[in-house]
Amino acid sequence: MFNDASHHPPAAAQGKQGPTSESSAEKVLNLLLAFSASGREMGTTELSVKLGLHKSTTSRLIKTLVNAGFLQQNPSTRKYLLGISAYQLGYTASRTLNARLLAVAHPYLYGLAQQTGESVAMEMVSGINIILASHVEGPSHLRFNFQQGEVLPINVAAGAKAILAYSSPDFVESCLQGEFKRFNDRTIVSKEDYRKLLKQVKAEGISYDRGERYEDIHAMAAPIFFADGSPKAAVIIAGPASRLTDSFFRSAVSPLKETAATISRSLDL
Amino acid sequence: MFNDASHHPPAAAQGKQGPTSESSAEKVLNLLLAFSASGREMGTTELSVKLGLHKSTTSRLIKTLVNAGFLQQNPSTRKYLLGISAYQLGYTASRTLNARLLAVAHPYLYGLAQQTGESVAMEMVSGINIILASHVEGPSHLRFNFQQGEVLPINVAAGAKAILAYSSPDFVESCLQGEFKRFNDRTIVSKEDYRKLLKQVKAEGISYDRGERYEDIHAMAAPIFFADGSPKAAVIIAGPASRLTDSFFRSAVSPLKETAATISRSLDL
DNA sequence: CTAATTGTTGCGTTATACGGAACATAAACT
DNA sequence: AGTTTATGTTCCGTATAACGCAACAATTAG
Numbered sequence: 001m002f003n004d005a006s007h008h009p010p011a012a013a014q015g016k017q018g019p020t021s022e023s024s025a026e027k028v029l030n031l032l033l034a035f036s037a038s039g040r041e042m043g044t045t046e047l048s049v050k051l052g053l054h055k056s057t058t059s060r061l062i063k064t065l066v067n068a069g070f071l072q073q074n075p076s077t078r079k080y081l082l083g084i085s086a087y088q089l090g091y092t093a094s095r096t097l098n099a100r101l102l103a104v105a106h107p108y109l110y111g112l113a114q115q116t117g118e119s120v121a122m123e124m125v126s127g128i129n130i131i132l133a134s135h136v137e138g139p140s141h142l143r144f145n146f147q148q149g150e151v152l153p154i155n156v157a158a159g160a161k162a163i164l165a166y167s168s169p170d171f172v173e174s175c176l177q178g179e180f181k182r183f184n185d186r187t188i189v190s191k192e193d194y195r196k197l198l199k200q201v202k203a204e205g206i207s208y209d210r211g212e213r214y215e216d217i218h219a220m221a222a223p224i225f226f227a228d229g230s231p232k233a234a235v236i237i238a239g240p241a242s243r244l245t246d247s248f249f250r251s252a253v254s255p256l257k258e259t260a261a262t263i264s265r266s267l268d269l
Numbered sequence: 270m271f272n273d274a275s276h277h278p279p280a281a282a283q284g285k286q287g288p289t290s291e292s293s294a295e296k297v298l299n300l301l302l303a304f305s306a307s308g309r310e311m312g313t314t315e316l317s318v319k320l321g322l323h324k325s326t327t328s329r330l331i332k333t334l335v336n337a338g339f340l341q342q343n344p345s346t347r348k349y350l351l352g353i354s355a356y357q358l359g360y361t362a363s364r365t366l367n368a369r370l371l372a373v374a375h376p377y378l379y380g381l382a383q384q385t386g387e388s389v390a391m392e393m394v395s396g397i398n399i400i401l402a403s404h405v406e407g408p409s410h411l412r413f414n415f416q417q418g419e420v421l422p423i424n425v426a427a428g429a430k431a432i433l434a435y436s437s438p439d440f441v442e443s444c445l446q447g448e449f450k451r452f453n454d455r456t457i458v459s460k461e462d463y464r465k466l467l468k469q470v471k472a473e474g475i476s477y478d479r480g481e482r483y484e485d486i487h488a489m490a491a492p493i494f495f496a497d498g499s500p501k502a503a504v505i506i507a508g509p510a511s512r513l514t515d516s517f518f519r520s521a522v523s524p525l526k527e528t529a530a531t532i533s534r535s536l537d538l
Numbered sequence: 539c540t541a542a543t544t545g546t547t548g549c550g551t552t553a554t555a556c557g558g559a560a561c562a563t564a565a566a567c568t
Numbered sequence: 569a570g571t572t573t574a575t576g577t578t579c580c581g582t583a584t585a586a587c588g589c590a591a592c593a594a595t596t597a598g
Contacts, residue, residue, distance in 0.1 A: 293585085326587065
């Protein structure tokens with residue numbers, strides 16, 4: 001009928017043009033971010049309303065994005081989804097950010113190891129696994145030795161708990177696919193118990209391991225966040241149960257949280 | 270139909286070289302792709318020469334990209350590197366593409382299982398691990414049962430060999446970090462032997478497992494490629510050694526390769 | 539300290555990207 | 569079948585955003 005009406009005001013007409021009208025460069029990027037946010041397939045019209053652009057503009061931008069490989073069209077639905085260039089870009093970004101995280105974090109890990117006298121490590125997300133990415137051995141003769149690159153069992157690793165406590169339910173569930181391995185009688189093997197524990201960890205901001213893997217090893221961990229608020233890593237203090245008592249834990253909470261927070265901040269620039 | 274003739278001289282008549290002078294939207298995307306390609310930190314001048322743009326233009330584009338979080342500036346070097354938005358985008362793209370791969374592949378996996386009478390599966394890359402992503406059980410009563418979601422030992426898994434044979438040396442080495450576990454006396458435990466084997470697999474286009482993990486289980490695999498030519502998955506046929514003899518292998522090479530190639534093609538759109 | 543290299547604004551001009559509507563295609567109804 | 573609604577793409581003249589230039593900052597080198 002008269003769908004053209006469109007008497008909607010010229011969007012932030014006057015009023016000191018706070019958000020200056022977007023450049024076309026900004027428009028492409030916002031278009032990409034729209035996909036990043038929703039993840040769904042979307043059509044031209046849907047995108048145009050979502051971004052407040054004209055269909056014609058949207059159509060042209062999409063064409064550009066498809067040519068560059070950032071979007072592709074699902075032939076059956078005729079809608080668009082993220083393409084291989086977006087994937088490649090993210091892969092490179094991930095490597096870059098991880099490298100930067102490692103470089104930035106190491107001195108702080110070292111400082112924490114000196115301060116606490118125990119071994120310190122950083123665990124990082126890799127796909128749907130959590131791996132041991134970096135470590136600094138403590139000054140003591142009796143200390144825990146981390147194994148670089150190891151894929152960690154998420155039910156016992158303190159860092160994994162800290163990371164998952166702040167992760168999206170979606171991601172948590174994909175990590176919970178496999179069976180939990182039992183290492184000893186303290187090991188958590190029930191998925192239900194584990195989910196409850198994550199809530200507790202999130203409330204405290206710290207996760208603990210009191211011998212759930214190796215009976216004589218205790219550990220504690222705090223999450224590191226990327227600029228978008230997503231937890232991508234954790235700092236872990238680990239050592240012999242005889243030294244990592246509850247009183248040690250209490251005294252180490254602040255330094256640990258502080259270290260993790262400092263690393264998170266340093267990533268933002 | 271051709272009322273407008275549209276013989277308007279679009280840029281081709283321009284003295285300027287190149288097909289069509291890039292739109293600014295294309296410029297931003299190319300700028301991003303430049304980072305995707307090199308991965309290094311880069312400054313304004315370097316980027317401007319690399320892309321054939323003026324410094325001023327490049328500077329403005331970079332500013333836009335930084336605002337949108339696609340780039341960030343390393344304060345110590347003052348150069349730019351990929352930012353959190355690029356990372357998020359890639360993460361979403363990866364989920365999208367994986368979902369699409371699973372959806373597209375399944376019917377072909379099923380077909381191959383019917384055709385060969387054996388269990389068929391697809392392994393996919395996840396971070397620096399290779400996981401079992403999807404499987405179809407064969408019709409026979411005695412068959413191999415895949416374990417969904419399992420992180421596979423790359424030294425024995427046939428699919429892992431197929432994927433790594435075509436992967437970048439960089440990626441291969443990051444996967445080779447940990448120790449190879451020995452399952453039996455056929456298991457490959459030497460990294461050197463493994464690297465040699467990968468070359469052979471690449472030459473043949475197929476990888477085999479003749480009881481390297483479970484002595485009575487044989488398997489073969491062929492890689493699946495994304496549109497950019499990167500191997501992100503593999504199709505695997507597995508079953509009892511008694512049936513997966515060399516003669517079975519010979520007869521299954523073509524169907525297996527064909528299935529993998531068909532899936533790869535279907536992803537391109 | 540000067541010279542050289544790299545990075546960031548102003549400004550006037552020109553080409554680029556926009557909005558509107560026609561055109562085209564596909565799905566939804568009867 | 570035919571008709572209607574929804575969705576997507578192309579064309580064109582015009583306004584404006586983006587460009588190149590060159591001066592200006594800010595570092596680094598000599």
